[in-house]
Amino acid sequence: MRLIHPDQRETSPEQLASGLRLGESALPERPYLALNMVSSLDGKATIDWRTRGLSSELDRRLFHHLRTQADAVMVGAGTARNERYGRMIKSEELRGRRREEGLEPDPLAVVVSARLDLPADLPLLQEPGQRVVIGTGSDAVLQGVTAQVEYERVGEDLPLLMARLREAYGVRSVLCEGGPTLNSYLLAAGLVDELFLSLNPKLAGGAAALTIVAGRELVEPAELELVSVAEGDGDLFTRWLVGD
Numbered sequence: 369m370r371l372i373h374p375d376q377r378e379t380s381p382e383q384l385a386s387g388l389r390l391g392e393s394a395l396p397e398r399p400y401l402a403l404n405m406v407s408s409l410d411g412k413a414t415i416d417w418r419t420r421g422l423s424s425e426l427d428r429r430l431f432h433h434l435r436t437q438a439d440a441v442m443v444g445a446g447t448a449r450n451e452r453y454g455r456m457i458k459s460e461e462l463r464g465r466r467r468e469e470g471l472e473p474d475p476l477a478v479v480v481s482a483r484l485d486l487p488a489d490l491p492l493l494q495e496p497g498q499r500v501v502i503g504t505g506s507d508a509v510l511q512g513v514t515a516q517v518e519y520e521r522v523g524e525d526l527p528l529l530m531a532r533l534r535e536a537y538g539v540r541s542v543l544c545e546g547g548p549t550l551n552s553y554l555l556a557a558g559l560v561d562e563l564f565l566s567l568n569p570k571l572a573g574g575a576a577a578l579t580i581v582a583g584r585e586l587v588e589p590a591e592l593e594l595v596s597v598a599e600g601d602g603d604l605f606t607r608w609l610v611g612d
């Protein structure tokens with residue numbers, strides 16, 4: 369893998385996703401939030417409703433190492449259900465990397481589900497070592513889960529959820545892994561600070577396939593500023609800052 373902007377040198381997913389110290393940029397009232405997404409060259413976020421066909425080996429390494437950089441990893445219910453989310457950190461080595469970054473060995477998992485429509489057998493909810501916060505509009509409680517699940521009854525109020533994560537859980541940085549619907553609400557609420565976007569060299573087609581931002585309309589297009597680009601095995605790994 370080679371960094372091609374702003375400098376030119378050899379790099380790796382591990383180098384791109386280390387020492388980011390995202391939490392140091394947090395505002396007092398909410399965590400700093402970075403999105404991580406992958407898309408085809410025609411901007412599609414899925415092939416056959418999954419990301420698997422778009423995510424290369426290098427992208428998967430970057431994906432897992434980015435999880436070593438934030439206090440919390442957040443996902444929308446649609447993605448948690450479709451991608452069958454499990455424990456966020458997959459190995460002791462990655463937990464060790466988090467410790468080296470001054471973070472807890474496991475991030476807080478945050479799932480956003482207005483309707484609390486999550487299957488109890490979702491692997492993430494069956495991990496006793498995983499602390500999970502569910503932001504929801506429902507008053508119900510999920511039955512038969514063995515993860516440490518807490519509820520934030522915030523309705524669809526994402527700024528309130530972010531404020532609660534900061535104040536009640538001490539979260540300074542959130543890595544959000546989508547999906548496209550959640551992204552649109554986060555962007556509309558001005559809660560996104562940066563974007564990691566991997567571009568996979570495929571044209572996926574399919575009129576119904578979502579792009580990386582779908583769901584609610586944005587009043588104004590979000591303006592982003594390029595931070596870095598790396599290339600590896602034909603994929604481009606880009607990082608962008610979201611303007612105010």
Ligand SMILES: NC(=O)c1ccc[n+]([C@@H]2O[C@H](COP(=O)([O-])OP(=O)(O)OC[C@H]3O[C@@H](n4cnc5c(N)ncnc54)[C@H](OP(=O)(O)O)[C@@H]3O)[C@@H](O)[C@H]2O)c1
Nearest residue numbers: 405406413417444445446447481482483524546547549550
């Ligand atoms: N290419 C990529 O990088 C990437 C990344 C992630 C996902 N994906 C793909 O995207 C697809 C899923 O995307 P999606 O857009 O359908 O789902 P999503 O954004 O993951 O989740 C949508 C759900 O999140 C909840 N939600 C969203 N905004 C909310 C708010 N403001 N307040 C409360 N709840 C809120 C709702 O849950 P309830 O319905 O439970 O109320 C909503 O139905 C999957 O096919 C997945 O593979 C691709």
